């Protein structure tokens with residue numbers, strides 16, 4: 001039985017389709033992708049990771065994190081032609097630029113802030129002083145009901161509650177919300193199990209809409225999540241392999257060419273964020289790190305703490321995600337080897353397609369028959 005898809009509505013977000021394109025840093029989900037998804041009636045997400053460098057290079061003028069976020073979000077909104085919604089993904093792990101990225105996104109007219117890679121406990125207080133604080137939807141990413149419980153308590157004390165919550169399961173791309181690779185594989189952490197648990201906690205907190213993410217590939221997966229109670233689904237890997245994503249052509253080709261043996265949940269060598277990180281083994285930076293010949297020099301510093309970056313202090317144990325991911329989005333590709341992150345479904349991707357076609361495939365329509373679809 002196939003279903004009619006309900007709209008996704010929270011605060012000022014009103015999307016005809018319950019499809020969220022997940023934030024993909026560094027530089028994969030920028031305005032072209034987020035704007036195209038919104039234009040097709042979904043929620044497109046700009047990633048704030050390293051955005052200052054990417055935008056500065058593009059516009060030929062040096063901008064900080066706040067201005068970069070404002071510029072990119074405003075551009076995504078322009079491309080959306082007033083349809084769908086535009087969110088900004090801000091990673092807790094990139095502390096130095098966290099508040100500026102959130103505030104800049106608000107300046108640029110963002111509809112929602114989606115925040116994970118750590119628990120976004122401070123998000124309500126970061127937005128509180130901004131004139132658009134009451135308009136923007138705040139959407140944390142969690143990988144357990146416990147995390148939502150902790151977050152709910154802290155946010156209530158700050159006078160907010162999540163407008164929606166993303167529950168991200170172990171098949172997702174990027175960083176994964178567990179401490180070990182074994183925990184990622186644990187059947188107790190399958191998305192279906194997590195979704196049921198998070199839905200129960202979301203109901204306890206007054207009925208927070210839940211967005212399911214991680215391993216959703218096609219319409220059948222989408223329907224399964226919505227039947228189970230999700231208000232929307234979030235997809236990353238499928239959108240990585242679209243024409244509008246800003247991943248380098250070589251990155252997209254590597255996704256299409258990948259097989260199951262190429263996909264690895266990397267721990268050591270791993271990400272200096274300290275979380276499992278799913279990669280394609282074929283990416284040069286991963287191969288160099290695994291072979292012991294990667295020398296990390298921290299010249300970007302997004303993850304630098306008081307003692308510098310972990311990847312520099314403990315050479316051989318980590319790869320350099322700042323440079324590896326920037327390179328994968330076409331930033332200084334000749335200077336640093338690329339690092340390709342993907343979801344577990346990457347081997348199922350067999351071609352690069354336009355966003356309109358992917359969205360039509362997901363809802364089972366021809367592109368021109370989608371609600372409000374535009375043949376760009």
Ligand SMILES: Cc1cc2nc3c(=O)[nH]c(=O)nc-3n(C[C@H](O)[C@H](O)[C@H](O)COP(=O)(O)O)c2cc1C
Nearest residue numbers: 022023024025172173174213214215235236237343
């Ligand atoms: C290339 C890539 C980069 C990602 N980067 C981020 C990120 O910067 N922040 C984040 O919260 N999630 C990130 N993710 C996770 C996605 O937003 C999404 O939740 C996840 O990939 C969904 O699983 P799927 O890829 O199986 O669809 C990334 C995923 C991919 C594939």
